[in-house]
Amino acid sequence: xxxxxxxxxxxxxxxxxxxxxxxxxxxxxxxxxxxxxxxxxxxxxxxxxxxxxxxxxxxxxxxxxxxxxxxxxxxxxxxxxxxxxxxxxxxxxxxxxxxxxxxxxxxxxxxxxxxxxxxxxxxxxxxxxxxxxxxxxxxxxxxxxxxxxxxxxxxxxxxxxxxxxxxxxxxxxxxxxxxxxxxxxxxxxxxxxxxxxxxxxxxxxxxxxxxxxxxxxxxxxxxxxxxxxxxxxxxxxxxxxxxxxxxxxxxxxxxxxxxxxxxxxxxxxxxxxxxxxxxxxxxxxxxxxxxxxxxxxxxxxxxxxxxxxxxxxxxxxxxxxxxxxxxxxxxxxxxxxxxx
Numbered sequence: 114x115x116x117x118x119x120x121x122x123x124x125x126x127x128x129x130x131x132x133x134x135x136x137x138x139x140x141x142x143x144x145x146x147x148x149x150x151x152x153x154x155x156x157x158x159x160x161x162x163x164x165x166x167x168x169x170x171x172x173x174x175x176x177x178x179x180x181x182x183x184x185x186x187x188x189x190x191x192x193x194x195x196x197x198x199x200x201x202x203x204x205x206x207x208x209x210x211x212x213x214x215x216x217x218x219x220x221x222x223x224x225x226x227x228x229x230x231x232x233x234x235x236x237x238x239x240x241x242x243x244x245x246x247x248x249x250x251x252x253x254x255x256x257x258x259x260x261x262x263x264x265x266x267x268x269x270x271x272x273x274x275x276x277x278x279x280x281x282x283x284x285x286x287x288x289x290x291x292x293x294x295x296x297x298x299x300x301x302x303x304x305x306x307x308x309x310x311x312x313x314x315x316x317x318x319x320x321x322x323x324x325x326x327x328x329x330x331x332x333x334x335x336x337x338x339x340x341x342x343x344x345x346x347x348x349x350x351x352x353x354x355x356x357x358x359x360x361x362x363x364x365x366x367x368x369x370x371x372x373x374x375x376x377x378x379x380x381x382x383x384x385x386x387x388x389x390x391x392x393x394x395x396x397x398x399x400x401x402x403x404x405x406x407x408x409x410x411x412x413x414x415x416x417x418x419x420x421x422x423x424x425x426x427x428x429x430x431x432x433x434x435x436x437x438x439x440x441x442x443x444x445x446x447x448x449x450x451x452x453x
Contacts, residue, residue: 121184128187129179133194135164135201143228144207148243148271150232157205166198170225195221202228233275237314238307241286243272248290284317298327364388 140156141149161167168174174195179187198221203211206228214231217224232239247268252258272278278286285306292299302320309315353362359371367375368384376384 120182124184124186128190129184130187130190130194132190133165133197135166135197136160138201138205140205142205142207143210143232145213145232145239146209148239148246148268151271151274152267153205154229157202161198161201164201166194166201166221169195169198169221172222172226174222175220192219195219199224237276237282237285238303240272240275240278240282241289241303241306243268244278244286245290247272281317285315285320288317288320292324298324301327 138157138160140160141147141153143149143153158167161170168177178191181188196219199217199219202221202224203216206216210228210231214227217227247265250261250265250268252261285302289299289302289306292302302323305319305323306315354365355362356364356366356369356371356374358366358369358374364384368388370376370379370381370384376387379387
């Protein structure tokens with residue numbers, strides 16, 4: 114039977130691993146929206162290396178931990194340092210990062226790797242955002258020119274560090290950038306890029322076909338809306354005539370009983386009676402029109418010539434023409450009888 118190894122005699126007083134008290138991180142917090150992974154990584158390396166915590170981020174960190182049976186105190190210190198590094202990383206992350214991942218309280222290597230994978234393996238979408246942000250950055254008198262330009266170059270370095278930017282990817286970036294005036298299409302393109310599988314990535318040809326189809330639908334909808342508006346305008350009934358005196362509908366100023374109207378002081382029944390009377394006498398709009406048409410139907414157009422030889426047409430009542438024609442016929446018959 115094997116014997117249990119005895120703890121090191123120096124472990125209690127002089128453990129091989131001591132507790133580390135780190136200086137608080139003073140750099141810019143990691144934020145994916147800012148695309149500052151590379152700059153943050155450099156700052157963290159300097160801070161952690163000086164504090165003696167960098168090795169805890171390595172993949173083989175736990176393999177280098179002291180044997181808990183031989184060096185229990187050193188092992189306890191190692192685990193405490195691991196937890197302290199997790200807390201240190203936690204304080205160097207922005208709220209956006211903390212909301213996007215699950216912070217760990219132990220296993221600093223796994224915590225670090227989770228953050229690293231989130232930023233280094235972000236793919237083309239992150240590259241699009243970085244390059245688009247760089248393209249939209251302008252020099253301003255409110256900030257030193259060299260600082261602004263260095264920030265632009267940093268974003269480009271970040272984008273290239275995520276992977277090689279090939280011709281097709283650059284086309285997609287510029288295509289998305291030119292769609293900034295139509296945000297719904299721009300967001301849809303970004304969504305298509307991010308959801309496309311690696312075996313069938315979203316290509317520039319896919320982008321052209323997508324915007325072409327989207328514009329065709331938009332034009333069809335606009336045409337349909339225009340036709341609907343035109344139809345509504347055609348079928349909309351005309352509003353009733355309004356009185357120029359009281360501004361109320363269904364009567365004119367002549368029959369208005371309000372002050373200033375043609376029948377001011379009269380009752381509504383008297384106004385209605387006057388309108389009926391005028392309509393019966395042919396003074397109303399529609400009745401007058403009917404009488405006019407009827408008058409034209411009871412006349413016969415006759416061509417006449419004046420003393421100067423000018424011809425004109427006169428509408429002579431039909432009964433007058435018939436009477437004169439009958440008289441002429443009778444007179445002619447009488448003359449013929451006398452001649453006989």
